[in-house]
Amino acid sequence: MKRLHEFDHDSVHRLISDEGWDRPMAEVTQVRLSASQQAVFWGLRAYVVVMTGVVVWAFVHGAIR
Numbered sequence: 001m002k003r004l005h006e007f008d009h010d011s012v013h014r015l016i017s018d019e020g021w022d023r024p025m026a027e028v029t030q031v032r033l034s035a036s037q038q039a040v041f042w043g044l045r046a047y048v049v050v051m052t053g054v055v056v057w058a059f060v061h062g063a064i065r
Contacts, residue, residue: 016022
């Protein structure tokens, strides 16, 4: 792997320009979710809580034996 000082400055600048890394990123705005989307996300949160409980329960019961 080359060190940074071993790269040609012009080729690095050309890469940055070609890839668009020198332009500002698009603005990010908050989006309002619909009721069904919110229900899905709350369901996912409940799933994560239940699965975390199952893993903790299994770990505790497996560690005792």
